[in-house]
Amino acid sequence: MQSLKQQWFGNIRGDILSGIVVALALIPEAIAFSIIAGVDPMIGLYASFSIAVIIAFVGGRPGMISAATGAMALVIVDLVADHGLQYLLAATILTGIIQVVFGIFGIAKLMRFIPNSVMIGFVNALAILIFMAQVPHFLGEGTLTYIFIAVTLLIVYVVPRFFKAIPAPLIAIVLLTAVTFLFNIELKTIGDLGSITQSLPSFLIPDVPFNFETLSIIFPYAVALALVGLMESLMTAQIVDDMTDTKSDKNQEARGQGIANFVNGFFGGMAGCAMIGQSIINVKSGGRGRLSTLVAGLFLMFLILVLGNVVVDIPMPVLVGIMIMVSIGTFDWGSFKYVVKAPKTDAIVMLATVAVVVYTNNLAIGVVLGVILSALFFVASISKVRIHQNHGVFIVEGPLFFASTQNFMQTIEEAETDSITIDLSSSHLWDESAVGAVVKVVTKLEEQGKTVKVIGMNPASEKLYKQLLGVSVSH
Amino acid sequence: MYKHILLAVDGSENAVRAAKEAVKIASEDSLIEMVFVADFEKAKTDVLHAASSESLLLERKRKVTRVEEVLRKAGKQFKLTILHGTPGPEIVKYANEKQVDLVVIGSRGLNGLQEMVLGSVSHKVMKRVHCPALIVK
Structure with a gap:
């Protein structure tokens, strides 16, 4: 593995440029994932800032991007709906503790027990849930909504063919928000979903009663968050390992994810993990070192401060369009071939994982059942x-x-x-x-x-x- | 004489055709370096569908076995290098860095529309390498 100095300053120019690109690409997603979770967009943006900055120092995979993610957002929907933000923050802190413990006990080894059929099922289920979370935002919202979604999709898929300097989702947001202003178009905006507060993240202890009841509420969520977060993070680390042809310390990454979530919870952020899409964007844009992750976090904070007031005016259909893109990008399109070509038991495990997640709305349950099922198949086969x-x-x-x-x-x-x-x-x-x-x-x-x-x-x-x-x- | 020949390989029929031409050009002491680029665009799918990084390496090596066969039968010296990135630019960068003497690359034979959308890798490589290039149809 590279020396720490190499990990930080081995690729300064590439890291700074890619960090900026990632920050720009993170904004739409952090906002949209907050909306999936049912929290103020600032919660997701703060989380993305603090997780990125902390993981830059304590993570085990240089060049990987961690922030607020769709997978984590989907896990906490019910917690937020039933108990509110403060319980989410408490759960985030507990998630961090669990992940650190997992890291200390060498969770990375255990991850090898998760077969790729379950991994494929995981990303497919994630894609389906992200898409399903968008449906209420467009179904029955009128023709204009559909037109805006279509235009957003057009922008995010066509513009990158000709212009790559600025991430297309951000172009879509800026352009289409401006259009609604110029032509006085009435569309549902983020502001219509709830109040937006714009202040710097500050240290606070979650306002929850410190008793056994609270623990019993947040513990199941924290375990699910810890599992889902580590699963996506270690999977992403493997992808970054492959792309950069370098190795990484997966147990350090697990501890790092834990530390990031622990601190993040005290600063009012929602739980997060590594992001496959953003990490790929980072590496593709030339990011390799820890500096890229740090720059992404810092530049994101700069953008939050500059653009914070505009966030409320972003039309919902544009975000929906971007999330549909994320969903399409998350889905593993090789799965159709996989179902036909892979051993039947593997295909069944993959489909079962997807089915269980979509049915229970819980990624963690799907993964655990998928692993158990594949273990049973394995025992049966040998x-x-x-x-x-x-x-x-x-x-x-x-x-x-x-x-x-x-x-x-x-x-x-x-x-x-x-x-x-x-x-x-x-x-x-x-x-x-x-x-x-x-x-x-x-x-x-x-x-x-x-x-x-x-x-x-x-x-x-x-x-x-x-x-x-x-x-x-x-x- | 071309001492160091870079042969771009991607597991397709075109690469096999290119290998056959490379063999004709290569002399006794030429080294044919097969360069396979693991495409960034496919990284997620590749990792997701591989049981481990070891099996992924094997999977990629399997893609070049047919080309290897051609070179081995012709009795040429060869080696395999796996790079990671976007195929076109990565091949160009590597060829220029290593100052190879010749680049041999197969053309996918796309039609006008496909080429507009996908872009011709071989064409781009030919334009940007600093050494002679052979595009095999």
Whole structure:
């Protein structure tokens, strides 16, 4: 890995330029994700500022961008709706603590247990939820709304082909907000959704009662936030690793995410995590080091101060258009091919993850169930032992463990010859069930007056076998 | 004589055709460097669909096996370099940095409209490299 100095100052020009681009691209998303979560846009903007700035120092993946995200916003919708902002801030702080603990205990290793079918399901479900969150903002809002959404989409998809210096979503916002002013067009704006406060973030302790009841309210959300945040962050880190052909410290990143959320909660921001889209924009724009993330955060604060008053006047349809773009960009379009080509069980896990998330509206539940399902499929697939019989010689192929012993015992107990040999050279005894099964089968056959020989046990299996039978291991 | 030949490869039929031409030009001591660019645009999909970074590397190496086959059969010296970025500019940057003697690249054979939308990578590369370039149709 690069030295700290390299991580900060190895790419100054590229980092400053890309940081500015990212800050510009962050604004529309931070606002829109706040609206999904049901909080004042400033909450998302502050969160983006403080998370970006803090993670620049404590993160494990230089060049990655973290801020307020759609995944986290979707998790907290109910918490905000039922209990209000203060509980969200408390949950954000608790999320930070949980993530730091996860980081200390080496969560990165555990992330390898999340198969890519679940990852693909996660991003697809995220895309679908982001899109679904937009529907109430345009359904039945009149033709003008549809026209503005269409024009926004046109701008964000066509303009980048010719002009790349400024992120197209920001161009859409500025241009279309100006249009509504110039032509006096009446459209629902962000200001219509609630009050907007423009003040610098300041330190505050969430105004919640410090008791067990509060904890029981925020704890489930904090766990879900911690899981979802780490999942998206570590997935994004892998993408940045690949794009930059460098390595990163995933456990440090997990701790960093925790520290960022912990501090962020005290400064009135909503929980956040790494962003796939923004991190890709950063790397593409030439960002590689920690400086790019810091500049993104600082420049974002500058923009908040300059543009803060205008935020209320942004027409909702423009934000909806931008979120539709984010949703399309988040969706994994390779999934259709995946469903056809991947092993059937993988496709089922992916679809199940999506279905559970969309049904429960909870990304964390989908991921956990997806992992459990894929683990079950995995056990099922390796629990198939094949047994070839040849004149009383049974050749066992495949691992013997709790899930595969049943099949093994059934086949061998049906042996009809008087002398039986069980060849385990293509097998492995993994656990007590396996040893037990071998002993049981042998005993049973011997009771029937047959002679049984067990051959070909590999050293590890033999050691376990003797250990569990209480035979002293000599070698 | 072209000592150091850069052969752009992307896993397509065009790359195989380009390899066949590169083989004709390369002499005994020429080194043919296959350059594969892992496209930034595909990074998210690639990572998402790979079980691990090791399997992703394998997946990318698999894309160039057919080209490798052509070079091996012809008995040429060759090596593979994987770069990350936007294919056109990345190839140009690398070719100019390493001061290769020749760039060989296959053309996708797009029609007018496709070329307008997608842009011709081979054309861009040819215009911007400082060395001779061979575009293989």
